[in-house]
Amino acid sequence: MTAAGGRPSPAHRRVAPVALVLLVLVSLALAAPSTAAAAPVAGGAVGTAAPDAVGAWGGRTPALAAQEQADVLHTSIEAQEDGSVLVTEDVTWRFPAGEERHGIYRSVRVRAGYRDSDTQYRYYELSGVEVSSPTGAPTDLVVQDFGAFRKIRIGSPSETVSGTARYVVRYRLAHLVNDIGDGTAEVYYDVVDPANGFPQQDVRATVSGPAEVTRAACFTGPSGATDPCPATAGAEATYRIPDLAAEEGASVVAAFPRDAFGDLTPDLREGSASADSGSRVSPAASRVLGTLAVGTGVLLPLLAAAGMGLLVWTRGRDEQYAGLTPGLSPGRGDEVRVVTTGRAPTVAVQFTPPRGVQPGMVGTVLDEEANVVDVSATIVDLAVRGHLTLSREDGGAFRGDDWLLTRTSPPAGAAALASYEQTLLDGIFVAGAAVRLSSLKNRFKPTLELVQREMYEEVVHRGWFRRSPERQRAGWVGLGTVLAGLGVLGFVFGWGLFGGLFSDSVFPVDPSWVLFGGLVVGGLVVRSLGKRMAARTAEGSAVLAQSRGFERYLTTAEANQIRWEEAQDVFSRYLPYAIVLGVADRWASVFEEVATAAAAAGYVVPGPWWYSGPWDRAGFGGVASSMDSFSTVAAGTFVSTPGSSGSSGFSSGGGFSGGGGGGSSGGSW
Known part of the structure; x- marks a missing residue:
């Protein structure tokens, strides 16, 4: 949602319920740890947040180091004449001590509300994603839809990292610059989305554009907070943001002369800005569910072949x-062994x-x-x-x-x-x-x-x-057809439903593909061997x-x-x-x-x-x-049956943390 005048209003965090086909997946998802280190939140898993202390740094002292966090987050935002922005995030990520991970992810918001509308939202198309690692960490790249966010997953499923690693992530968001209507244009950007699940330290940001920044402001805290932080306008606006605990965000605002830009018509689309395309679970639960899905997908054809082979041997x-x-x-009355x-x-x-x-x-x-x-x-x-x-x-x-x-x-x-x-x-x-x-x-x-x-x-x-040979064959062929059909339906519809569950799995392919592929192959095995059951x-x-x-x-x-x-x-x-x-x-x-x-x-x-x-x-x-x-x-x-003719028989306001467009949060996988 956005405030009047085209300025986006806060996007409230919503956690989508986990929707699963297999009851065992549901039970594992519900059994996932719910501690602060693993509780599911939109955009990432919640880390252990250090308590805030009152001080002179924007009203709070820096948060203490957590087990997993961003040690450094420096963000550069370059406004373009066409209303898009080029974002560069320089991230140094601290992985949990004693654990090996594959990399990090950045969840970038691409949907925001528009003028309190329940039927329209603003869309910021993500493109041009590039990643490098000055420390040599793997930078394999996968971009997935994740409801109001797009998740940039960085790292290799076959390689692990530990300690700390530095990543430089670049991407473009279209139609983000707002025409305020009073002769100014504005970049209002969430450097850290309040849905962020891990502490962020050494957070800085800069905003530049085709003209000098005439006014700058910065807001931090939970979604809706108005705590200010130091901001300086000029040829390049600079922002010094205090260390952030989990579920705290930071938004920066930069004003430019309107005539420095061309057409700033927002990209409006039908639907809800908060609509989710996947259920979100913690990285640990995602890895467990991914392993279970892959194992089930591999075992299904083997179990189908073994089970049907046994039935054919004993009953077929x-x-x-x-x-x-x-x-x-x-002869009549003779007893002969069968x-x-x-x-x-x-x-x-x-x-x-x-x-x-x-x-x-x-x-x-x-x-x-x-x-x-x-x-x-x-x-x-x-x-x-x-x-x-x-x-x-x-x-x-x-x-x-x-x-x-x-x-x-x-x-x-x-x-x-x-x-x-x-x-x-x-x-x-x-x-x-x-x-x-x-x-x-x-x-x-x-x-x-x-x-x-x-x-x-x-x-x-x-x-x-x-029994009738026809009915015996039809029963097994029907069962195999149903299983294979469920697999095909899973390929068609399951990607959007369950893709988010496995976004943090360690497999080079989406585990849902293996699961649904196993259903298809298992169904074909049942169909084939079922014909021999008479x-x-x-x-x-x-x-x-x-x-x-x-x-x-x-x-x-x-x-x-x-x-x-x-x-x-x-x-x-x-x-x-x-x-x-x-x-x-x-x-x-x-x-x-x-x-x-x-x-x-x-x-x-x-x-x-x-x-x-x-x-x-x-x-x-x-x-x-x-x-x-x-x-x-x-x-x-x-x-022969009668053919069909194919024709009808009838002939027939103010700023606050989380109020900006775009923005990102992250975690490890």
Whole structure:
């Protein structure tokens, strides 16, 4: 806030509450020491302040030396014609005895109130930061936003300093010179902000500008105090400031002729001058929290990998019957030990598919997923079993081929349909007994999803899985997605929320980055390994072994093993399984040889009754090719959804310590 006439009023110190994601971080922050040497204050940690004694030096004698303080603070302020100031701080810092630190920080105020406004504040843009050390201390530089301040962190995370070190810090603050309105311009600057947390000794300041300083004043003490200190105007105004205890500041004022400057319009911005962008804790607490955040960020992926690996090992591996040939199940009443193993069962050739196991079930038990190809192969299987016919319609040169599906009455004695098969048939023929495949586009997906859910329920009902593989995977993938999403949100929003907590940590990167990165990596690990959590029961492994054995038969069958009069029936019954297993072309080639041999002997192999298409010319290869094409087109048709047009459906006064602009305070880290 500022007083009338453009002069800033005191900026009251406010301590922002610590906001943390992890409860353990909160507890550590609250457990941080609250003594005078570590109590959190805006801009730095509070040092041990020596008591003041009444004397002749500006009303107080110099404060006694503290464990940590500025032994020397000489500040030079050079006003520029554009209204900015160049500030040079020559600081000799005394570090705590017996402790090694990495360097110091300077918290420079860049926001100040404006005319008692709650919605606007003055902004002094910080730029041109340079640091040197005549004593050779590390001068690596990091500048961070810290609410109303910008923190200049000086030093190296990998090097330490002790004793005392000297630093020369230079920076520019824009729009700091005030137009008073009476023909004068004024520099009103907090050499030491009252939020300062450590004693300051041997404090001096000078102010110069494009013209001679016509009037000078100086004020010291806590925020709002009016204790004067010696100030001399002239070509360069000089100020001799008494030693300051913690939470005492010093402001200097220098007046210039207004015509020595150009435009002095202040930089006004919307918001609150006291708004904080980070919680402030003591350097010791910041180091503890930083270590905890980095450790947590590193451990999260390791714990996720170890935990998920253990779960996959104990719960994500298939069961098998011990002592039985793979593919066999114990007889009624027999007790057989069940073991958990990650090895695939050894299989032998099996000349028939698993008894009572439809092609869609084979596909689901093989890869633990009810894929769209399993659904389309089920349609072919239902056709083979007499529930519908498939007729291919040539689309010509300008339109793709289509298929006409016609519902038929199943033969007498046909086996009852499974729940998912009945749902599939009813969903296809909801509009009538004859349906073109293309007509199902953009409207069949809800039925497809229902059929797939019922297929997962069916494999659980048959005892092949203890839980739906889809739900097991979805649960773990969802958890991993949430963890990774929290990490991404942390990168986007957490920098401003938690950056201040770790500003005094000793790490070369912000610990919050490591923490949020660990969340992302840990989430991805959970997602990846969670997909392996579905496991077959011993009965499911037996069906798997039988299915693999039948797959061997489909890929090794020879034409001379098949009787001519049975060729059409065997080809049709096993074709849906070949589609699921991806060997339909190989299966058809075997029957092409059978048909050729039969034709040479004068026997004509009839075509499948359930398929209407070119037979004499294409034969078994043509049927297999057509069914592969049908499965591909059906897959795209079943998963299609209506597109969006992208348009709306509705068509739519006096001076005092702490009253200046800018200003700084500091501490060590």
